[in-house]
Amino acid sequence: MAKANESATIDKSDNSIGKSPAESSVLVVGAGGIGCELLKSLALCRFRSIGVIDLDTIEVSNLNRQFLFRREHVGQPKATVACDSIRRLCPSINIEPFHGDVITDPRFDISFYKRYDLVINALDNVQARQHVNRMCLLCSKPLIDSGSTGYNGQATLILKGRTQCYDCIEKPKQQRTYAVCTIRNTPSQPIHCIVWAKFLYNQLFGDNDDPNNEDVTPDADDPENGTNGQEAVSSTTENGHHRISTRDWIQAEMEEFQPVRIFNKLFFDDINYLTTMKNLWEKRRQPIPIQYEQARQIQEKTLNGQSDHEQSATPKLNDQRIQSINEYAQMFIESLNELKQRCDKQRQAASSSKEPAFLVWDKNDDADLRFVTASANLRAYIFGINLTSKFDVKSMAGNIIPAVATTNAIVAGITVLQARKVLATLPRSSNDHTLTSIKQLTNVFISTDRKTGAIIQSIQLEEPNPSCIQCSDLEQPVRVRLNMSLFTLHSLYERLIRKHLKMNKPDVIIADGSGRILVSADDDEDEEMMLKTLDQFKLINGTILLCEEEYDDETNEALLQHMKIKLMLEHTDTITDKNEYIIVDDQVIGEIKQIKQSLKRKHIEDDDDDDDNIQHLDDYQNEINIVKKTKKLSTSHDEHNNGPMHTSFVMLVDDQASA
Numbered sequence: 077m078a079k080a081n082e083s084a085t086i087d088k089s090d091n092s093i094g095k096s097p098a099e100s101s102v103l104v105v106g107a108g109g110i111g112c113e114l115l116k117s118l119a120l121c122r123f124r125s126i127g128v129i130d131l132d133t134i135e136v137s138n139l140n141r142q143f144l145f146r147r148e149h150v151g152q153p154k155a156t157v158a159c160d161s162i163r164r165l166c167p168s169i170n171i172e173p174f175h176g177d178v179i180t181d182p183r184f185d186i187s188f189y190k191r192y193d194l195v196i197n198a199l200d201n202v203q204a205r206q207h208v209n210r211m212c213l214l215c216s217k218p219l220i221d222s223g224s225t226g227y228n229g230q231a232t233l234i235l236k237g238r239t240q241c242y243d244c245i246e247k248p249k250q251q252r253t254y255a256v257c258t259i260r261n262t263p264s265q266p267i268h269c270i271v272w273a274k275f276l277y278n279q280l281f282g283d284n285d286d287p288n289n290e291d292v293t294p295d296a297d298d299p300e301n302g303t304n305g306q307e308a309v310s311s312t313t314e315n316g317h318h319r320i321s322t323r324d325w326i327q328a329e330m331e332e333f334q335p336v337r338i339f340n341k342l343f344f345d346d347i348n349y350l351t352t353m354k355n356l357w358e359k360r361r362q363p364i365p366i367q368y369e370q371a372r373q374i375q376e377k378t379l380n381g382q383s384d385h386e387q388s389a390t391p392k393l394n395d396q397r398i399q400s401i402n403e404y405a406q407m408f409i410e411s412l413n414e415l416k417q418r419c420d421k422q423r424q425a426a427s428s429s430k431e432p433a434f435l436v437w438d439k440n441d442d443a444d445l446r447f448v449t450a451s452a453n454l455r456a457y458i459f460g461i462n463l464t465s466k467f468d469v470k471s472m473a474g475n476i477i478p479a480v481a482t483t484n485a486i487v488a489g490i491t492v493l494q495a496r497k498v499l500a501t502l503p504r505s506s507n508d509h510t511l512t513s514i515k516q517l518t519n520v521f522i523s524t525d526r527k528t529g530a531i532i533q534s535i536q537l538e539e540p541n542p543s544c545i546q547c548s549d550l551e552q553p554v555r556v557r558l559n560m561s562l563f564t565l566h567s568l569y570e571r572l573i574r575k576h577l578k579m580n581k582p583d584v585i586i587a588d589g590s591g592r593i594l595v596s597a598d599d600d601e602d603e604e605m606m607l608k609t610l611d612q613f614k615l616i617n618g619t620i621l622l623c624e625e626e627y628d629d630e631t632n633e634a635l636l637q638h639m640k641i642k643l644m645l646e647h648t649d650t651i652t653d654k655n656e657y658i659i660v661d662d663q664v665i666g667e668i669k670q671i672k673q674s675l676k677r678k679h680i681e682d683d684d685d686d687d688d689n690i691q692h693l694d695d696y697q698n699e700i701n702i703v704k705k706t707k708k709l710s711t712s713h714d715e716h717n718n719g720p721m722h723t724s725f726v727m728l729v730d731d732q733a734s735a
């Protein structure tokens with residue numbers, strides 16, 4: 077029935093009879109829970125050409141639902157093993173694994189995406205989804221974004237310019253946020269202590285440059301304290317530990333690292349200091365500081381009438397049991413020692429490799445999890461809050477909603493049906509992948525919300541959001557190839573944006589939906605910051621920067637002009653010179669060639685050597701070992717009359733690409 081409808085809507089006269097699965101090539105990004113189901117279903121539905129990207133290796137915890145993997149595969153790349161398993165199921169298939177990060181791996185550039193008819197996301201995080209969304213918009217590839225959360229799931233279509241893209245609607249924040257004062261001063265729930273423990277981990281071992289790396293020291297500026305910190309600041313504890321941030325205190329302590337001293341600062345001195353902020357405790361139970369030696373004597377496991385798991389009728393696994401304060405104190409010291417050693421090794425390794433010089437908390441790492449479990453429970457005990465098992469800490473700290481294998485199977489099945497429908501609308505014999513008819517396409521949601529009346533629902537495709545930063549402005553960005561770990565912010569701003577793109581003093585904004593400003597036109601330049609390399613700002617392969625400035629046109633003061641250039645950064649290791657970059661955009665190469673030819677003709681006619689539309693950049697040729705030509709392209713629009721404006725920028729093209 078569905079098939080009859082589909083073929084009825086396809087216009088055969090314009091050669092758009094659709095592609096069959098066997099004729100199509102599909103890229104699957106993510107070979108986890110949904111990815112495994114998806115690959116199996118695609119293979120069984122006669123898809124014959126598939127690419128699979130996944131960055132991860134197989135873990136024991138994947139085996140219960142990621143059925144393409146077996147115990148003997150643990151530690152091996154997911155993409156490779158998934159493809160091997162599919163080949164066993166379907167020997168004639170052409171399936172190619174790519175073990176790498178879809179965001180940062182330079183192999184996955186625009187030309188890579190162009191090899192496929194359709195892209196399917198089977199990912200588990202927003203950042204990677206946003207990246208694939210951006211890449212598919214840039215090269216006009218249809219994308220199906222599949223996902224599941226517990227019993228809910230979806231397979232949504234993203235078709236450039238015709239449907240909403242992944243970023244058209246702001247996503248609800250996945251992680252709940254908590255007031256910093258609650259976390260630092262007045263926790264009242266286990267989750268507050270868990271969040272504090274994760275902050276503590278980052279203060280001790282995390283990325284010091286990360287603006288989200290929150291302090292855990294008591295905060296005397298808490299408005300509830302009402303004294304602007306004066307009273308509290310004057311009443312110092314014995315050794316004054318609270319006066320400096322935990323990170324600074326730790327830096328000073330690192331030489332003669334003494335875990336018991338750290339324990340006593342966090343759970344005794346800091347808590348003592350908190351108790352001096354009297355206003356906080358007028359209507360709350362005041363926290364009770366404990367020292368390490370005291371903690372080792374406390375065998376308590378339950379608080380405030382919390383049900384004792386030991387006595388519960390249901391048998392518990394070790395990790396599901398609440399332990400005693402004595403055990404948590406010991407766990408704190410042991411995991412702290414372990415992480416300190418790991419952090420030292422990491423720092424050493426970082427000096428000779430690209431590894432970061434810090435640790436990143438991982439719910440699947442046992443020492444990481446033990447550290448947060450122990451710290452959170454010690455703090456909970458001090459504040460009279462119920463304790464939490466290691467098992468529950470893992471779920472709460474990792475924001476985990478358990479994966480349901482059945483939901484994944486349903487989502488994958490629906491996604492394959494969606495894929496077949498999308499391909500049926502693609503012109504068969506040309507390389508034009510513009511969809512011809514999308515009337516029969518819908519988004520599909522799986523929902524357990526009974527109010528909607530149906531578990532599987534087809535919802536009409538929505539129009540793109542005209543103010544979406546990713547898809548409203550479909551103008552192609554200028555692609556710049558450079559080495560992110562060598563190229564500095566200074567080179568980007570001064571050489572590329574100001575000198576070559578001829579912008580005056582623009583704001584440079586990271587167009588990832590965060591609105592993060594990389595360089596502000598209004599602020600004075602921070603020299604130290606400008607000398608940092610692009611990767612230190614967490615800019616990655618495919619990052620799009622929006623360079624924007626407003627200024628009065630000297631010729632007409634009343635007209636406020638608006639100049640905007642989008643840059644897409646493409647990382648390459650092959651560039652080894654810190655000043656070198658290549659601006660290359662195959663979308664405009666044809667146009668450039670045409671203009672060059674017409675200029676050449678003009679050049680011959682005029683015999684005019686001063687034609688400034690083509691110049692050899694002698695001053696750059698020594699530094700950049702690529703012959704470049706410059707060409708003026710008009711860009712941007714006059715905001716007032718929508719007509720083309722005379723703003724122009726210079727584009728550098730390497731000869732090879734334009735040849």
Ligand SMILES: Nc1ncnc2c1ncn2[C@@H]1O[C@H](COP(=O)(O)OP(=O)(O)OP(=O)(O)O)[C@@H](O)[C@H]1O
Nearest residue numbers: 106107108109130131132176177178179199200204
């Ligand atoms: N940037 C990325 N590049 C490539 N693959 C990615 C990227 N981000 C996530 N993935 C992959 O997407 C898949 C998502 O699958 P899934 O949601 O089942 O997660 P998982 O990590 O396998 O499971 P769990 O988190 O429950 O242990 C994972 O295999 C993960 O490695």
Ligand SMILES: [Zn+2]
Nearest residue numbers: 241244544547
């Ligand atoms: Zn959009």
